[in-house]
Amino acid sequence: xxxxxxxxxxxxxxxxxxxxxxxxxxxGDPYLVQADLPQALNWLENRLNVVNxxxxxxxxxxxxxxxxxxxxxxxVIAHHNAHWxxxxxxTDVSKKYVLAGGSLKRPVAIHRIITDAxxxxxxxxxxQMLNIAELEGAIRVF
Numbered sequence: 001x002x003x004x005x006x007x008x009x010x011x012x013x014x015x016x017x018x019x020x021x022x023x024x025x026x027x028g029d030p031y032l033v034q035a036d037l038p039q040a041l042n043w044l045e046n047r048l049n050v051v052n053x054x055x056x057x058x059x060x061x062x063x064x065x066x067x068x069x070x071x072x073x074x075x076v077i078a079h080h081n082a083h084w085x086x087x088x089x090x091t092d093v094s095k096k097y098v099l100a101g102g103s104l105k106r107p108v109a110i111h112r113i114i115t116d117a118x119x120x121x122x123x124x125x126x127x128q129m130l131n132i133a134e135l136e137g138a139i140r141v142f
Contacts (some may be wrong), residue, residue: 011097012077012084015070022067033071037078041126044071048124065118069110072126073099076133080104105138 020030023040026047032040056064076082081102087109098107113132117124 008084008086008097015073015084018067018070019074022064022071025063025067033074037075040071041075041130045126048126051124052122053118053124054121061118065114068124068126068129069114072110072113072129072133075130076104076108076110076137077102080134080137080139082108082137099133099137103137103139106136108133108137 016033020033023030023033023044026044028040028043028047032043053061073084076099077084082099082104083101084097085100085107087096087098087107098109100107110133113129113136116132117129
């Protein structure tokens, strides 16, 4: 990967805070992301299992997608010792960062996984999105 236009470390710090914001936004404990990530994942899976993107207010879709991207990134980083990296082939800022390194054999484009999940117009599953991320990264844990 090439040198980023935006600082990947700053992106990572903001993503960490955004993941905690997701928990607050949905009525959960934001400290659970740092204190007990598997429990946060379980809570979020149960909370989102009843959310169908079709029924979600349109004005809240992009913030939800951004927060989910950050949350899934935190899970992959924690479980696979990965990090945010820069994709030089992308011009869209929201797509410039992928997960790489650690036990990932290939970069993982979390933004695409989130977009695909929302386009299916069915209830959301964080675990399913995580499984897709791990397949894309050529690893499998769950």
